Amino acid sequence: MDAIAGLSLGFSHALTLTNLGWALLGCFLGTAVGVLPGIGPALTIALLLPITFQVPATGAFILFCGVFYGAMYGGSTTSILLNTPGESGSIITALEGAKMARSGRAGPALATAAIGSFVAGTIGTLGISFLGPVVVDVALMLGPAEYCALMVLCFVTVSAVLGGSALRGLTSLFLGLVLGLVGIDLQTGQPRLTFGIPELLDGVNVVLVAVALFAVGETLHLAWRHVEGRQEVRQVGRLMLSRADLRRSVGPWFRGSLLGFPFGVMPAGGTEMPTMLSYYAERKLASPEAQKEFGTTGAIEGVAGPEAANNAAAAGILVPMLTLGLPTSATAAIMLSAFQSYGINPGPLLFEQQADLVWTLIASLYVANLMLVVLNLPLVGLWARILTVPQPQLYAGILVFATIGTYGISNSVTDLVLLYGIGLVGMLMRRFDFPTAPVVIGMILGPMAEQAMRQALTISQGDWTVFVTRPGSLAILLLALAALAGPRLYAAWARRG
């Protein structure tokens, strides 16, 4: 099905009253939870997963689209008004946005972030609609060997290319792989790494691990370094963009979107790179007067560009997630596990077998995007008020929700022990600068990679050379090797020369 036919089918489903209602609810909840300090999009979606229990698949995924875009939007509000970015992609937004807020220009910063998100979301969603079917056509030609190679490439890029250290990134990834191994082996039915505990036969839940790392671990870390005193929430003030603000924002919105989307699509995952690049580009391109505002009173270009890049990259991540079933960010990994809980496996076949669902989902992304820009500017006062929830009750509340989200699903104290235990590990990871996203990604991709590898070897009758004799698989593996070794070789070369 081509994009136009798909979209018209999708919109015919998405624009029914019920589905519009789900989208609205998703946008509202996503923003409200995403605004809370320290809660990024991945944790927002994980905490809101239970509300889909009573909802059919289509409604649930429309809800998610709203939550996904809403959480992204809410995160930028927190970055600007409180200077506490909830995830790595909004660190740059906090950099300039918080400075603008300090010099009394929080309103324009929020407005440019909101409209920039809308521009980026629209460009990103257009990208998904038209690029998705193309990727699917290519993906249908891939065999298990290529899939396995592709996942190895994902492993390398999410853990070893970005971040402070390849050693620590890979350790996080391997921790995720271990957690993914726990439970019954799908091919032979043998229990693995269960330590004889019957509750572990079903494996460890991805959502539990995400909530443990992002909510429990983060709260423990904050308590360990807690200093009494309240954070100051900046006043919003006038929201309107002046003519000059608008002129300075338009270029960055489009440049940021066009920069961010390809980064999201490539399994290079992560929103840090495009937001950083957009920030440096805008600082270079800004007029001499505007350049003086960077790092001092806060430049609007430095909010508009990176925020657009962040949102476009987040939308781009949906392309490999929907078409190949490969999640390259923690948020995408949680969404993938939500698909799996409905017995749906994203991948090229999804576009053929469940065309209705996929295109309704894509159409809802347009709807959610539009709803957010209409909703959020008038409601910004409400979101700012959520930020004033006092810290003690906020963190206590987050832990209550983390607990019921885990205990409610399984009624098992073992799961609570896991939640708190992995939370402690998460706190240590935070202290020693181990990235947490590779754990979640490794946990969900690990079992998929193992299945693909074993299928490939079954087809080749145990011949391991299949991974290097098939040209597609060889090319992808070489790319992974280059991504792993390239930056280090370059650094060594630069030091000598």
Next chain:
Amino acid sequence: MPPSRLSGPDLAVGLCVLLLGAVVLWQATAIPDSPIYAQVGPKAVPYAVGAGLLALGAGLTLSGLRGGWSWTLEEVREAPPRNLRAFLLLLAGLLVNLVLIVPLGFSLAAAGQFVLVAAAFGSRRTLRDAGLALVLCLAVWFGFVELLGVNIGAGLLEEAVLLALGQEPA
């Protein structure tokens, strides 16, 4: 400049990763041999992952012996002093929940946790927190059970409220 002495905390992290690798290898040997024919059995990947962790742990341990990496982290160098009181109160909150959730039910256990966590982050109005916690936890419980249809066993408090509302506790 990296410190020339070994870094205790970083070394400990490296050793923990080594230990984890060893545990994975030990558990991999305990996987029963599969009666089903397969080109690659269920043990291959666990062995590989365990070996990978051993290699990574060795790398981290070596780094720890040479001064570690914590000194490079701005967040660690500029961290405020550790707050043992807050940390222990929070841990106590988690423990209270673990111990009480089966005998007393979700609402009472989670409310206890709420009060302790709020106290950890500096709240001094314990009674107000307790009231807030009970209302919140009951609301969450009813939301999950009534709206989402999730079966969470009714504890003491939930049963009392259900009886007060004139319903049979499930």
